[in-house]
Amino acid sequence: MPSITEAVPLPWVLTLAGALFCVGLFGALSRRNTVGILLGIELMLNAVNINLVAFWRYLEPNVVAGQTFALFVITVAAAEAAVGLAMIIAIYRARQTVNADEVDSLRG
Amino acid sequence: MNTLITVLFLIFAAIILASAIMTVTVKNIVHAALWLISSFFGVGALYLLMEAEFLGVAQVLIYVGAVSILILFAIMLTRDLEGSQNRQLTPRWWIALIVPAALFSLLIVPTVMTHAWQLPPPPPAGQPPAISGAQQIGAAFMREYLLPFEVAAILLTVAMIGAIVVAFEERERRRRVLTLAEQVRLRQRQQQRQQPAPRPEPAATAVQPSEATGSET
Numbered sequence: 001m002p003s004i005t006e007a008v009p010l011p012w013v014l015t016l017a018g019a020l021f022c023v024g025l026f027g028a029l030s031r032r033n034t035v036g037i038l039l040g041i042e043l044m045l046n047a048v049n050i051n052l053v054a055f056w057r058y059l060e061p062n063v064v065a066g067q068t069f070a071l072f073v074i075t076v077a078a079a080e081a082a083v084g085l086a087m088i089i090a091i092y093r094a095r096q097t098v099n100a101d102e103v104d105s106l107r108g
Numbered sequence: 109m110n111t112l113i114t115v116l117f118l119i120f121a122a123i124i125l126a127s128a129i130m131t132v133t134v135k136n137i138v139h140a141a142l143w144l145i146s147s148f149f150g151v152g153a154l155y156l157l158m159e160a161e162f163l164g165v166a167q168v169l170i171y172v173g174a175v176s177i178l179i180l181f182a183i184m185l186t187r188d189l190e191g192s193q194n195r196q197l198t199p200r201w202w203i204a205l206i207v208p209a210a211l212f213s214l215l216i217v218p219t220v221m222t223h224a225w226q227l228p229p230p231p232p233a234g235q236p237p238a239i240s241g242a243q244q245i246g247a248a249f250m251r252e253y254l255l256p257f258e259v260a261a262i263l264l265t266v267a268m269i270g271a272i273v274v275a276f277e278e279r280e281r282r283r284r285v286l287t288l289a290e291q292v293r294l295r296q297r298q299q300q301r302q303q304p305a306p307r308p309e310p311a312a313t314a315v316q317p318s319e320a321t322g323s324e325t
Contacts, residue, residue: 004158007113010227011220013158016121018216020128020147022208027132029204030197035137035183039144042175043128046151049163057158058227062238064248068256070163071245074170075260079267081175085182086271092186093277101198 005058013054021047034088034098038081045077116157124150137183145176162242187288 020043027040049070056066092098127147131140148171155164198204231238249257 002109002113004113004117005227006230007110008117010225012117012121014220015217016124016154018212018220019125022212022216023125023128023132025208025211026204027128029207030132030201032198033137035179035186036132036140039131039140039179042144042171042179043131043147046148046171049167050151050154053155053158053160053163057160057239058225060228061159062240064240064244067160067163067240067245068248068253070160071166072256072260074163074166075264078170078175079263081178082267082271083274085178086275088182089185089275098186 005061010054010058013058014051017047017050017054020044020050032099032101034091034100034103035085037100038084038088041084042077042081045073045080049073113157117154120150120154120157123147124154138180141176141179141183144179145172148172148176159239162245 024040024043024045024047027043028037029040031037031040052066052070052073056063056070060066088098091103095103097103124147127143127150130143131147134140134143148167152164152167152172155161155167
């Protein structure tokens with residue numbers, strides 16, 4: 001029975017997830033557009049999910065908790081995207097910009 | 109067979125990483141969102157490769173179907189025509205490059221590669237490995253994870269109501285431009301407002317017809 005646990009070592013999958021997380025972190029830090037920041041956060045959440053599923057598959061494949069946790073992460077990510085994009089639309093309506101550098105009313 | 113899985117994994121990894129890099133570097137934000145969809149698809153394929161078929165389907169349904177459409181709608185609603193020519197990265201983007209690169213090369217890779225993972229022994233030959241599938245997930249959501257399941261339902265409801273409340277705009281307060289169609293409509297309204305303005309001039313000249321006729325003759 002061929003499976004990914006024999007074909008691909010676990011560190012490869014974790015390295016892929018780490019690389020995806022770092023790419024998402026770069027996007028969240030470097031973008032000026034707030035929607036671009038949100039895209040980076042979505043990439044980071046996906047990297048975390050890859051990690052969770054990889055640990056479930058390689059370490060505890062008969063325990064259902066790994067997949068359940070990943071599903072909850074997807075749920076929270078969807079809620080976060082909905083509220084975040086609503087906030088971006090509200091900010092755009094109030095200030096006519098989606099640039100994160102120009103929304104600095106709380107700056108000390 | 110194992111080499112096929114390895115090759116498939118490498119292909120999916122290349123798709124995911126290349127799409128992610130395009131997402132964070134491409135200039136047009138709409139193209140970035142489309143590259144993000146490609147990255148989501150790669151992650152869903154990786155879930156299928158890891159035999160998490162329910163998660164793979166959920167990934168395609170929720171991320172590709174819902175979240176990316178939401179992002180595209182938000183981009184369309186907040187698009188400023190002049191902003192697309194400006195640079196998309198912050199002035200100190202190289203610091204933002206150094207931090208994730210250092211995190212990846214100094215922390216993640218050494219930790220992941222040197223840690224001794226306690227992998228379970230492979231199942232005996234001829235016997236299929238015990239993998240929890242969609243059936244077990246459904247049963248778990250109805251039994252031991254019932255409370256988190258309900259909390260997730262409440263969270264989604266609250267998020268939906270919150271998103272509507274935050275983004276809702278009363279009609280009488282609507283004075284900002286939202287979409288391109290509304291921008292065109294606002295311009296038309298402004299032109300209609302500007303057109304009545306020259307009308308008082310003929311009315312003013314009509315008050316003194318003798319002067320007007322005098323200038324004409």
